[in-house]
Amino acid sequence: MSKPPKIIKLGYHDIEFSVSSELPDGTTGHYSQNHRMLVVSKDQSPQDQVNTLFHEVVHVAWDLAKLEGSDEHEERVASVLGNLLTEFVSRNPGLLRWMQERLNESD
Numbered sequence: 001m002s003k004p005p006k007i008i009k010l011g012y013h014d015i016e017f018s019v020s021s022e023l024p025d026g027t028t029g030h031y032s033q034n035h036r037m038l039v040v041s042k043d044q045s046p047q048d049q050v051n052t053l054f055h056e057v058v059h060v061a062w063d064l065a066k067l068e069g070s071d072e073h074e075e076r077v078a079s080v081l082g083n084l085l086t087e088f089v090s091r092n093p094g095l096l097r098w099m100q101e102r103l104n105e106s107d
């Protein structure tokens with residue numbers, strides 16, 4: 001199993017990334033806008049780690065795009081899109097390979 005990268009590049013930021021067992025109980029992930037840091041809890045299934053990563057990436061996108069809405073609305077969007085993206089990548093491995101090939105093609 002490969003190690004997670006230390007940096008996630010998204011928008012105009014490099015975000016420090018870690019998979020850790022040091023989050024508070026019941027917390028599956030955390031994104032700090034001020035510290036540009038995204039943490040996913042190691043204390044969950046591998047599939048749930050991916051789901052949490054997508055969830056937190058939606059929070060990053062929310063900040064980058066300066067989207068408006070209540071905290072409850074942001075949380076709902078992060079949950080719905082996080083779940084949907086997790087299903088998308090887990091159920092379509094052939095499509096993911098095809099996409100990666102397209103993205104790696106030189107111009």
Ligand SMILES: [Zn+2]
Nearest residue numbers: 055059075078
């Ligand atoms: Zn959230």
